[in-house]
Amino acid sequence: MDDNRNQHQLPKRVVVCGGGIVGVSTAYFLAKKGAAVTLIERSSIAGAASGKAGGFLARHMCDGGPLSSLAHASFNLHRSLAEELDGSRSYGYRPLTAVTVSVKETESPSKSPVLPPWVDGGVESGEIIGTTETTAQIHPRLFTRALLTKAVAEYGVRVVIGKVESVAVEGEGVVVKVEKGGDVGGDAVVLALGPWTSKLPELSSRFRVYGKKVHSVVLEPKDDGDVITPHALFATYYPTHGASPIDPEVYPRPTGEVYICGPSVEAEIPDGPDLVFPDRESTQLLKKVAGMISSRLKEGNVRTKTEQACYMPCTDDELPIMGVVPGMKQCYVASGHGCWGILFGPATGAAMAELVLDGHSSIIDLNCFSPARFLRA
Ligand SMILES: Cc1cc2nc3c(=O)[nH]c(=O)nc-3n(C[C@H](O)[C@H](O)[C@H](O)COP(=O)(O)OP(=O)(O)OC[C@H]3O[C@@H](n4cnc5c(N)ncnc54)[C@H](O)[C@@H]3O)c2cc1C
Structure with missing residues (x-):
């Protein structure tokens, strides 16, 4: 671990774009690991699918495929977060x-x-x-907002409301241009824009999220x-x-x-x-x-x-896209979670935080989710 840390220049200031469950979970775990995080959301926190989804969680329904370990890790993480955040009272966590x-x-x-x-x-x-051992539920909007509230109060996450227009790599860092909001600089950026991911010009030529x-x-x-x-x-x-x-x-x-x-x-x-x-x-x-x-x-x-x-x-291959954007150092993407994004949110956030800060994820193997698979294809 220490060798690995020495090989990577550790980003400290991280910009997370998108205030759905994926962006908020990523901001939470990054900040908990010590990063100075700015979260940028164009509309409202959990105002899109992450607020309007069912909130159903299943440990076993992805078994036998590449999503299995992500589902297991995230189901367990939801259970421990529910204890940490008093989820049964604050966002309706319960087995069913x-x-x-x-x-x-x-x-x-x-x-x-x-x-x-x-x-x-x-x-x-x-x-x-x-x-009740294998399935549970949450209210997804209340969960996402409860997680962000803790991230702001305890780990100092800063929230900016504004539309991200572009992202550029500059030297060893990144610059995120926000409509009417100027530039937000950082050592790394995580793009968690849900179905709007491919609307960002820097990503549209690399892969498709629809x-x-x-x-x-x-x-x-x-x-x-x-x-x-x-x-x-x-x-x-x-x-x-x-x-x-x-x-x-x-x-x-x-x-x-x-x-x-x-x-x-x-x-x-x-x-x-x-x-x-x-x-x-x-x-x-x-x-x-x-x-x-x-x-x-x-x-x-x-x-x-x-x-x-x-x-x-x-x-296009029904798997999420999580990893470094090919050709854009310090620019990461976490998107395309399909019908399981509420389940996958916490483990995605924890894995992305490790990837950005430590250079690799230990909670799940991110290799099969890498955006580079579309280049190989
Ligand atoms: C009807 C429905 C029911 C579902 N039920 C379940 C379920 O029971 N269990 C389950 O596990 N999953 C469920 N899902 C799937 C889950 O809701 C999604 O996979 C998940 O919410 C995706 O989260 P996200 O953060 O990637 O995207 P989103 O929730 O879409 O968040 C993306 C955010 O990025 C912001 N954004 C976009 N562009 C910009 C920009 N340029 N600048 C700044 N901000 C920007 C948006 O405003 C938005 O807030 C359901 C989905 C639907 C549609």
């Missing part, structure tokens, strides 16, 4: 059971013991795919929310008239609210998170399916708290 269900217009109510009593609609029972638009709704049952037990439902809804099935996901939260999202569609990303709007037809469909699953979620028995949309950051 995950079950699959089929939803059909013609189905009669299921009597399966696998399903909790509040799932009393026209569904066919499926199977348990996660237990967006898939996903809708979600948050429903508040008018009845006692305690009836809705901690069961995540992975539904497949089969519409009548031959339309393609869709796969909505249903996540009850400890507050009694129920979050439902799906499906995802590749779409052009607007200039910033504040310009992302939901289509009414898509949110209406989610509400309809929720009502088919449970009488407690039927129109009339719920208040619609939120109808929203956001973009998942995706890559």
Whole structure:
């Protein structure tokens, strides 16, 4: 370790661009390791997918592939962060059971013991795919903001609100140009811009991160929310008239609210998170399916708290991109976490902090996530 430190010029001032879960986790672990960190976010902290996601965490669902160790490390890190940040109280961390269900217009109510009593609609029972040992949930916006609050209060992270326009390597350091905000200099920069990563001119020619638009709704049952037990439902809804099935996901939260999202569609990303709007037809469909699953979620028995949309950051080989940007010394990227960015956020942050400050990551092997793989291809 010490030899390695001597070989690398240690960056001390690090600029992190992007205030989603990936940028905030990276800022947190960098600052905890002693770096002077400036985080730059153009809109609001966790204002994009990191605030509008489901918040479902699974240790085992990536097993057997290159994402397995990232999933295991991050699931465990979420558990220890929940203790450190009092997560069950402050951001709804809790273990839960995950079950699959089929939803059909013609189905009669299921009597399966696998399903909790509040799932009393026209569904066919499926199977348990996660237990309280292997699956958990958080409220992603509350988590991201709680982590940043601690990073600011205890480790001195500085937050700048402004749009990053460009990044340049100058000598041994970097200069980040912020719209109407001047330049922010540092020894290194980490670009965690989610689906906007390829909008930065310096990155667009090197690899592609694109967006898939996903809708979600948050429903508040008018009845006692305690009836809705901690069961995540992975539904497949089969519409009548031959339309393609869709796969909505249903996540009850400890507050009694129920979050439902799906499906995802590749779409052009607007200039910033504040310009992302939901289509009414898509949110209406989610509400309809929720009502088919449970009488407690039927129109009339719920208040619609939120109808929203956001973009998942995706890559061509479905793996995140984490590492040094080829040809740009001291410029790092952490993006493209697809449908698992809330799970992967903490381990990504811890690994990126080690990479930037120590020259390598011990928590996970970053080799298969390196941006250089696109050059090789
Ligand atoms: C509907 C939905 C449900 C999901 N559910 C889950 C789930 O249950 N579990 C799970 O693990 N994952 C889930 N995901 C995936 C997860 O939400 C994402 O992978 C993750 O949030 C990506 O985080 P990020 O920080 O990379 O990007 P983002 O959250 O998009 O953050 C990027 C940030 O960068 C900022 N930015 C962009 N450009 C600039 C610029 N030029 N200057 C300054 N700032 C800039 C943006 O404003 C934004 O705040 C879900 C995704 C969706 C869409």
